[in-house]
Amino acid sequence: xxxxxxxxxxxxxxxxxxxxxxxxxxxxxxxxxxxxxxxxxxxxxxxxxxxxxxxxxxxxxxxxxxxxxxxxxxxxxxxxxxxxxxxxxxxxxxxxxxxxxxxxxxxxxxxxxxxxxxxxxxxxxxxxxxxxxx
Amino acid sequence: xxxxxxxxxxxxxxxxxxxxxxxxxxxxxxxxxxxxxxxxxxxxxxxxxxxxxxxxxxxxxxxxxxxxxxxxxxxxxxxxxxxxxxxxxxxxxxxxxxxxxxxxxxxxxxxxxxxxxxxxxxxxxxxxxxxxxxxxxxxxxxxxxxxxxxxxxxxxxxxxxxxxxxxxxxxxxxxxxxxxxxxxxxxxxxxxxxxxxxxxxxxxxxxxxxxxxxxxxxxxxxxxxxxxxxxxxxxxxxxxxxxxxxxxxxxxxxxxxxxxxxxxxxxxxxxxxxxxxxxxxxxxxxxxxxxxxxxxxxxxxxxxxxxxxxxxxxxxxxxxxxxxxxxxxxxxxxxxxxxxxxxxxxxxxxxxxxxxxxxxxxxxxxxxxxxxxxxxxxxxxxxxxxxxxxxxxxxxxxxxxxxxxxxxxxxxxxxxxxxxxxxxxxxxxxxxxxxxxxxxxxxxxxxxxxxxxxxxxxxxxxxxxxxxxxxxxxxxxxxxxxxxxxxxxxxxxxxxxxxxxxxxxxxxxxxxxxxxxxxxxxxxxxxxxxxxxxxxxxxxxxxxxxxxxxxxxxxxxxxxxxxxxxxxxxxxxxxxxxxxxxxxxxxxxxxxxxxxxxxxxxxxxxxxxxxxxxxxxxxxxxxxxxxxxxxxxxxxxxxxxxxxxxxxxxxxxxxxxxxxxx
Numbered sequence: 096x097x098x099x100x101x102x103x104x105x106x107x108x109x110x111x112x113x114x115x116x117x118x119x120x121x122x123x124x125x126x127x128x129x130x131x132x133x134x135x136x137x138x139x140x141x142x143x144x145x146x147x148x149x150x151x152x153x154x155x156x157x158x159x160x161x162x163x164x165x166x167x168x169x170x171x172x173x174x175x176x177x178x179x180x181x182x183x184x185x186x187x188x189x190x191x192x193x194x195x196x197x198x199x200x201x202x203x204x205x206x207x208x209x210x211x212x213x214x215x216x217x218x219x220x221x222x223x224x225x226x227x228x229x
Numbered sequence: 230x231x232x233x234x235x236x237x238x239x240x241x242x243x244x245x246x247x248x249x250x251x252x253x254x255x256x257x258x259x260x261x262x263x264x265x266x267x268x269x270x271x272x273x274x275x276x277x278x279x280x281x282x283x284x285x286x287x288x289x290x291x292x293x294x295x296x297x298x299x300x301x302x303x304x305x306x307x308x309x310x311x312x313x314x315x316x317x318x319x320x321x322x323x324x325x326x327x328x329x330x331x332x333x334x335x336x337x338x339x340x341x342x343x344x345x346x347x348x349x350x351x352x353x354x355x356x357x358x359x360x361x362x363x364x365x366x367x368x369x370x371x372x373x374x375x376x377x378x379x380x381x382x383x384x385x386x387x388x389x390x391x392x393x394x395x396x397x398x399x400x401x402x403x404x405x406x407x408x409x410x411x412x413x414x415x416x417x418x419x420x421x422x423x424x425x426x427x428x429x430x431x432x433x434x435x436x437x438x439x440x441x442x443x444x445x446x447x448x449x450x451x452x453x454x455x456x457x458x459x460x461x462x463x464x465x466x467x468x469x470x471x472x473x474x475x476x477x478x479x480x481x482x483x484x485x486x487x488x489x490x491x492x493x494x495x496x497x498x499x500x501x502x503x504x505x506x507x508x509x510x511x512x513x514x515x516x517x518x519x520x521x522x523x524x525x526x527x528x529x530x531x532x533x534x535x536x537x538x539x540x541x542x543x544x545x546x547x548x549x550x551x552x553x554x555x556x557x558x559x560x561x562x563x564x565x566x567x568x569x570x571x572x573x574x575x576x577x578x579x580x581x582x583x584x585x586x587x588x589x590x591x592x593x594x595x596x597x598x599x600x601x602x603x604x605x606x607x608x609x610x611x612x613x614x615x616x617x618x619x620x621x622x623x624x625x626x627x628x629x630x631x632x633x634x635x636x637x638x639x640x641x642x643x644x645x646x647x648x649x650x651x652x653x654x655x656x657x658x659x660x661x662x663x664x665x666x667x668x669x670x671x672x673x674x675x676x677x678x679x680x681x682x683x684x685x686x687x688x689x690x691x692x693x694x695x696x697x698x699x700x701x702x703x704x705x706x707x708x709x710x711x712x713x714x715x716x717x718x719x720x721x722x723x724x725x726x727x728x729x730x731x732x733x734x735x736x737x738x739x740x741x742x743x744x745x746x747x748x749x750x751x752x753x754x755x756x757x758x759x760x761x762x763x764x765x766x767x768x769x770x771x772x773x774x775x776x777x778x779x780x781x782x783x784x785x786x787x788x789x790x791x792x793x794x795x796x797x798x799x800x801x802x803x804x805x806x807x808x809x810x811x812x813x814x815x816x817x818x819x820x821x822x823x824x825x826x827x828x829x830x831x832x833x834x835x836x837x838x839x840x841x842x843x844x845x846x847x848x849x850x851x852x853x854x855x856x857x858x859x860x861x862x863x864x865x866x867x868x869x870x871x872x873x874x875x876x877x878x879x880x881x882x883x884x885x886x887x888x889x890x891x
Contacts, residue, residue: 119644121652121681124674125369146865149834150823164832165823193867202820208868209858 139221142214146206167200178226180219187219247589256349257286258448260318269306269315281305286348291336293693298336298345308332329386331783340374340612342366357646360657362631366685370648371626376686380411381697389494393683400448400670402680405609405621409687411699418449418608423472427540431572433463443524444517446658449608450668453659458599460581464589465596469611475536479528487531487561487612499549503725503735507567512725512735512768515546522568538719542613547721550774603666621667627651628688632642633852636661654679695834706731720773728791735768742793742860746849753777753784762836762844800848804881812882815875827886835866842887851880 112183119145150165152158155172162169172178189197210218261282265272287301300551305423306312306319313321322332330340338345347353355362366374372387379387384392401417402408424433434441437459440447454462502511505518525533530787533540534556537548551559574582583589600606602618628647636651638661643649653660658667672680708727709717717723725735732739741850757780759770765872775783797803823835831837852858852859854876857866871879 115642117642117644119646119649119830121648122367122369123645123679124652124678128675128678129369149865161823161832161834200820201818202823204867205869206867209869 115203135217135220136224139217139219139224141151142210142218143225146209147218152223155222167202169203172222172225175226180222183219183223186222187215191215192219251402257302257656258284261305264305264319267315267319269312269319273553289332289336291339293334293696294339295691296336296338296345297495300345301341302335302348303350304337323358326386333854337697338363338365338723339377341371342374357632361633362629365645370682370685372671372684372708373682376628376683377688377690378692378696380409381699382411382413384698387622389679389682390686393679393681393686394679396676397683400680401608403626403665405604407619407623407625408627409625415833416608416610416878420611420613421466421609422469422612424539425470426473427526427533428524429526429572430463430467431574432524433466434573436461437462443520446517450670452603452666452668454603456578456581460578460583461592462599462605464592465600466595472540472808474530475539476537477553479535481557487557487559489562489565489818491555492558492560493566495551495555496562498772500769503768503771504546510767514733514735518563518567520567520569521566521760522566523570525564527564528559530563531556534559544718545724547724547771547773548719549771565695573612602783603668624684625685626685626689628685638662648681648685651684652677655680661875709786709790712782713790716775716779716783718844720775734743736770737763737766740791740848742791744788744791744794745793745796745798745850746846747844749784749788751844752787753780756780756783763832786846796846796852797848798846800846800851800880801884803851804847804877804884807877809882809885812880815878816882819869838883840888842884845883847880847884850877850883854879 128186143151143155150157150159150161150169151172152162152169157169157171159169185197189199189203190210191205191207193201194203195201196205206215243363261284265281282305286299287305288297288299289301290297301307304318306315307322308327310317310321313319326340336345337343343354344352344358344361344363352358353362357364371391372384375384375387376390376394379390382398384394385389385391397403397408399417403414404417407579436443437452437454438451439451440449441451499719501507501518502516504512505516506512507518534549535553537542537546551553583592597616602620603621604617605635605733606615606617606623607619611747613866630647631651632645632647635647636644637643637650639643640653641851643653650661655670656668656674659665708714722740723732725733727733728734728738728741730739733843742753755770755775756773756775759772761769816822821827821829826832826837827839829839853866854871855873856865857868869875
């Protein structure tokens with residue numbers, strides 16, 4: 096009798112056995128790759144390590160392998176007290192038009208013909224992030 | 230009777246009204262009403278009857294692709310940048326893809342898939358739709374869509390697709406599977422003729438058991454072989470020993486004849502590290518040398534170094550022009566330095582070795598069959614021949630495979646899509662069928678994802694030819710001919726240098742326009758005795774020990790053939806009247822010395838410039854300074870945006886930096 100009741104209940108409930116939740120593996124991988132991938136800061140990070148790290152150092156301490164050779168020394172971005180007082184427009188301008196355009200050293204070259212507007216935006220975001228992670 | 234007629238009349242009327250209501254309430258009509266009221270359009274809808282959009286179905290007809298796409302019926306803001314922040318489905322098309330692919334010419338579903346005729350969200354196949362095989366590609370796999378028309382390995386605007394296709398080639402998938410024809414069908418592993426002279430049976434056993442035991446990053450995948458099978462393969466491979474009479478044969482000599490110290494010097498001078506990694510440092514073109522002393526026989530190695538292209542018909546490694554003694558010295562050094570522990574057969578395997586000649590013959594025959602069964606010859610030819618046809622199922626147009634035909638075996642906890650099936654199969658070949666012979670390629674999640682994406686992009690299509698992109702820049706490359714061609718092959722230049730984007734990337738100097746760049750005398754001397762131009766790089770030109778005549782011939786050909794029309798020749802004449810002092814001042818003001826050494830001081834980021842006037846052509850220097858990115862997209866040399874005058878001033882100064890002036 097009980098069996099019949101269970102069956103009847105199951106029938107009414109659509110006879111659907113509970114199926115386990117299904118995983119969408121490829122979408123999971125895509126999501127995992129997407130984290131920190133192709134964000135402004137990550138794009139900026141790639142640009143930074145390509146163009147800037149040789150003087151400013153991998154972590155922004157101004158200690159790149161070419162720093163020994165430079166006078167004045169490359170800016171130390173890990174100094175958050177200093178960076179937080181900087182205007183983002185000034186950082187952008189320095190990268191874009193070089194040190195001499197903003198009254199700093201000409202050892203910092205202009206990158207406006209190499210980097211796109213978006214590259215510059217992404218780099219500024221990354222440089223500010225560098226100071227925050229210290 | 231009458232009652233029946235009345236009732237059916239009323240029923241007819243009701244159904245007619247229902248149909249009318251249904252038509253009035255169509256999803257796309259509601260969408261078009263909603264579009265009028267979104268933030269971006271409030272201004273228009275405020276006065277009541279003004280519509281921002283002409284009501285009706287909107288479609289794009291693309292004859293060349295056999296498509297009629299009605300997607301813009303609901304995606305109303307897709308072509309107008311005003312709707313960049315509008316709610317879905319009214320948003321502007323993101324990115325700038327529509328600038329390269331005009332929607333009037335390409336429509337929507339040729340890239341995104343889905344059902345173009347549909348005017349409801351469900352039937353458009355945004356999600357899986359029964360009896361419709363072109364479910365829209367999820368955003369994550371969108372680059373697969375590019376693959377339908379872009380029929381070349383490299384698709385610049387689709388980096389994931391490109392990486393996937395390059396992985397397919399690199400892993401040698403097409404050794405076992407038929408895949409769409411644009412994949413280069415060259416064997417990925419070395420030819421096996423002569424392996425019997427090269428290695429020991431014990432090494433073969435360990436290598437076949439687990440290649441990663443010998444080489445951490447081995448490209449050879451891991452097969453699931455039983456010891457019995459390995460012994461048969463081992464017996465067969467040891468019969469491939471006919472490659473024993475190289476043109477310059479060194480008879481088998483005891484190792485005392487080689488001088489290890491001289492060998493060490495030769496290895497360092499030959500820049501083996503540019504291609505072979507040693508203790509984790511160095512190039513990735515050729516296998517690591519970490520334990521090569523446990524693998525090869527000393528006599529074979531000496532003969533190999535003396536006759537590289539005899540043993541390696543693929544000619545990836547160059548001929549070094551070593552003498553017999555050089556070869557013996559290097560072999561002695563390598564066997565001593567690059568070994569950990571000699572390989573031995575485990576007792577249980579030694580017990581399986583054939584005990585009689587007839588048993589041995591059986592094993593050899595069995596080994597030959599196993600070569601075909603496991604598709605070994607998909608990657609390794611024997612004397613240039615394949616023993617058997619491709620063993621894997623065809624993957625041509627796999628992206629159009631019906632999902633209903635996929636076998637998921639016992640797997641029920643994964644969404645049964647084609648992309649999940651491909652991903653799982655690539656990542657764990659036995660996941661659906663424990664008897665599968667497909668080996669394990671040890672792919673990372675990302676690699677398996679990219680290969681999946683690339684395979685999804687191989688689809689059936691009925692598009693007109695003008696939509697298909699077959700050529701890539703790589704296909705412009707033509708192998709040089711004549712005496713230069715012979716030397717070019719002898720020194721395997723293309724393994725490190727690229728020409729028209731074809732070839733290796735070990736050298737930072739592509740040869741495409743090298744003739745316009747460097748001076749003849751410098752080039753000839755550099756070929757004879759290469760010096761480090763960029764001291765920071767571990768990869769350097771090896772010393773070829775070529776003759777003066779060979780160097781002159783190569784330099785002459787490069788100067789005449791590998792040139793650019795855009796770089797002016799005899800540019801020195803254009804510099805008359807320029808004062809080097811003005812250029813020098815500019816050079817110092819700009820801080821060029823932060824990266825370049827000039828007048829004995831400066832940085833190491835770029836090449837030192839104290840003899841640049843001997844090395845580079847004035848026309849090249851001028852063109853480079855004007856626009857470095859034109860000549861090398863990946864350069865980190867800043868583009869200062871010099872005027873013609875400034876570039877001339879700098880060139881005039883730099884051309885004074887030569888030996889004559891010092």
